[in-house]
Amino acid sequence: MVDRKQVLEQLEKRLAGFETDKKYTNVGSVEKNNDGVIQASGLSQAMMGEMVEFENGTEGVVLNLSEDYVSIILLGSGTQIREGDTVKTSGKLLSITVSEDLLGRVINPLGIPLDGKAMVKKGTSMPLEKIAAGVVERQPVDTPMKTGIKAIDAMIPIGRGQRELIIGDRGLGKTAVAVDTILSQKHVNKGDKQVLCVYVAIGQKQSSVAQIIGKLKEAGALDYTIVVSAGSSESASLQYLAPYAGVSIAEYFMEKGRDVLIVYDDLTKHAWAYRQLSLILGRPAGREAYPGDIFYLHSRLLERAVRLNKNNGGGSITALPIIETQANDISAYIPTNVISITDGQIFLESDLFNAGIRPAINVGVSVSRVGTAAQTGAMKSVAGKMKLELAQFRELAAFAQFGSELDPETQKQLDRGQRITEIFKQPQYQPMVESDEILDIMAVTGGYGDDIPADRIQDFIKEFREYVHRKDKKLIDKLTSGEKVNEDTQKMFEKTMKEFKKGYKV
Amino acid sequence: MTKKLLDEIVEISFKENALDEKMIMDIASKLKRRELKAYVRRLRNELSKRSVMIISPRSFSENAKNLFHQTFSDKIVTFETDPSYLLGVKIINGDMVYDQTLKGEFDHITQRMRE
Numbered sequence: 001m002v003d004r005k006q007v008l009e010q011l012e013k014r015l016a017g018f019e020t021d022k023k024y025t026n027v028g029s030v031e032k033n034n035d036g037v038i039q040a041s042g043l044s045q046a047m048m049g050e051m052v053e054f055e056n057g058t059e060g061v062v063l064n065l066s067e068d069y070v071s072i073i074l075l076g077s078g079t080q081i082r083e084g085d086t087v088k089t090s091g092k093l094l095s096i097t098v099s100e101d102l103l104g105r106v107i108n109p110l111g112i113p114l115d116g117k118a119m120v121k122k123g124t125s126m127p128l129e130k131i132a133a134g135v136v137e138r139q140p141v142d143t144p145m146k147t148g149i150k151a152i153d154a155m156i157p158i159g160r161g162q163r164e165l166i167i168g169d170r171g172l173g174k175t176a177v178a179v180d181t182i183l184s185q186k187h188v189n190k191g192d193k194q195v196l197c198v199y200v201a202i203g204q205k206q207s208s209v210a211q212i213i214g215k216l217k218e219a220g221a222l223d224y225t226i227v228v229s230a231g232s233s234e235s236a237s238l239q240y241l242a243p244y245a246g247v248s249i250a251e252y253f254m255e256k257g258r259d260v261l262i263v264y265d266d267l268t269k270h271a272w273a274y275r276q277l278s279l280i281l282g283r284p285a286g287r288e289a290y291p292g293d294i295f296y297l298h299s300r301l302l303e304r305a306v307r308l309n310k311n312n313g314g315g316s317i318t319a320l321p322i323i324e325t326q327a328n329d330i331s332a333y334i335p336t337n338v339i340s341i342t343d344g345q346i347f348l349e350s351d352l353f354n355a356g357i358r359p360a361i362n363v364g365v366s367v368s369r370v371g372t373a374a375q376t377g378a379m380k381s382v383a384g385k386m387k388l389e390l391a392q393f394r395e396l397a398a399f400a401q402f403g404s405e406l407d408p409e410t411q412k413q414l415d416r417g418q419r420i421t422e423i424f425k426q427p428q429y430q431p432m433v434e435s436d437e438i439l440d441i442m443a444v445t446g447g448y449g450d451d452i453p454a455d456r457i458q459d460f461i462k463e464f465r466e467y468v469h470r471k472d473k474k475l476i477d478k479l480t481s482g483e484k485v486n487e488d489t490q491k492m493f494e495k496t497m498k499e500f501k502k503g504y505k506v
Numbered sequence: 507m508t509k510k511l512l513d514e515i516v517e518i519s520f521k522e523n524a525l526d527e528k529m530i531m532d533i534a535s536k537l538k539r540r541e542l543k544a545y546v547r548r549l550r551n552e553l554s555k556r557s558v559m560i561i562s563p564r565s566f567s568e569n570a571k572n573l574f575h576q577t578f579s580d581k582i583v584t585f586e587t588d589p590s591y592l593l594g595v596k597i598i599n600g601d602m603v604y605d606q607t608l609k610g611e612f613d614h615i616t617q618r619m620r621e
Contacts, residue, residue: 023606025602041551
């Protein structure tokens with residue numbers, strides 16, 4: 001039973017913050033209604049990005065201010081809005097109500113639930129448009145964001161607060177990489193240290209989004225994830241607002257000192273939605289009919305990914321934007337824009353995909369500009385050798401195609417490279433913990449897989465992993481600690497491997 | 507028709523702060539359909555800018571009317587009575603609405619409570 005006194009106190013508190021002095025309104029009249037974009041005269045006091053309300057209750061956002069009229073994008077259906085209807089300003093910028101109750105929920109960019117549950121009304125109102133944290137509030141990226149994908153964690157590591165682009169043609173597993181990263185967070189930290197995730201679906205098929213939600217739910221990852229969806233059937237306005245709503249939600253948790261991972265799936269469709277709006281708004285079209293501020297559209301969004309310093313709570317937002325290319329062309333307009341904004345890219349290639357290498361990550365073209373600093377000592381000490389061997393393999397493999405006879409040293413390097421490539425193959429939705437990733441890499445770079453046929457190497461390392469988990473918990477603990485692999489750990493590993501190989505038959 | 511020309515013909519459509527009917531008819535007869543549409547829209551906006559409407563639940567005294575005329579000396583002032591406002595006065599000055607009525611206050615409170 002709630003105490004009567006408490007109720008009164010709460011009401012008094014609410015009354016104290018009650019705004020009663022707003023005695024004027026700025027009104028306008030609808031002149032045109034074009035495909036979800038309204039032109040209205042009047043509204044001389046309207047601000048850019050301000051919310052307005054039409055007489056039938058539909059809301060909109062001011063997106064263009066000109067001498068004679070303002071242009072408003074609708075947040076609801078525009079079928080009931082007619083010429084001459086009254087529209088009034090609200091004095092509020094577009095915002096979304098965020099609280100812990102949003103975790104595990106599926107909402108649209110306005111915070112309206114899409115999962116059939118009740119709307120989250122209590123919480124903090126977070127503006128969709130916000131200036132990103134400045135240099136004083138930031139600190140360098142120094143903590144790893146585990147993806148659970150061997151190839152990424154070892155070769156293209158991502159740090160908390162980083163912006164890493166996932167780029168590739170359709171159907172190559174871009175979303176799978178992002179979803180695996182979300183699933184992987186389940187094993188990284190628990191409780192207050194748990195990395196929270198926001199998945200923003202922009203212009204995606206409802207069936208695809210439903211499938212992803214199902215996967216997250218099945219793996220128990222939806223408990224720490226919020227899905228913001230503006231599907232392909234939604235208006236361009238909602239698709240345009242979706243990533244900003246997502247990052248506003250992420251900022252709420254970051255300001256509380258939490259680490260947040262946000263996935264924008266995908267920014268190509270976001271750019272399309274913005275292009276559609278801009279053309280209807282009558283803004284001048286530039287390259288590929290995109291408006292002049294298309295770069296700013298994504299730069300201001302991705303700049304909100306940040307690692308705050310201790311004085312500002314120490315939270316972070318790691319962004320994984322996704323871009324879809326056409327015929328592996330990364331030099332198109334939107335891909336080059338986003339590549340230049342982000343701190344690296346994971347490039348998925350159709351040739352690798354067709355060759356059965358999945359995830360189809362091209363480690364030669366992929367790069368992480370800041371993530372290496374965030375890699376744990378353990379991973380750094382084993383990944384360095386592997387990177388070198390893989391680079392040598394790539395170089396030799398190109399030449400080896402032309403010659404039939406190779407010297408034993410070259411053949412050895414080629415065989416090793418083949419096995420490294422083989423261990424990077426990983427099934428979808430099966431992210432790995434770091435200790436297992438290190439075990440796999442150590443097994444191959446240490447030459448313990450050289451006598452195993454390349455097509456059997458996956459089984460070999462899988463059985464070895466299981467063996468270590470069964471027999472040598474101490475080694476697992478050492479690798480889990482994140483400390484650099486020293487001589488002792490190396491000896492422990494070698495001992496366990498020799499014991500395992502005694503009983504292993506191909 | 508250029509924007510400058512449209513501004514000019516709208517300007518000459520007003521005479522001593524009121525619409526010059528003869529001039530408007532003269533201008534309208536010379537315009538094409540599309541131009542006429544733009545002219546009407548612009549004229550309506552300009553009229554709205556130059557007008558002030560005072561609404562009150564009770565009729566205005568001559569004194570009060572004079573006071574409003576003095577306050578908005580450069581505008582076309584019109585008065586309206588609407589008992590549904592209960593108490594107070596509402597001023598519509600161009601696209602600004604100043605609502606100091608009891609009904610307006612109730613509406614504001616209702617809206618806040620709904621939020």
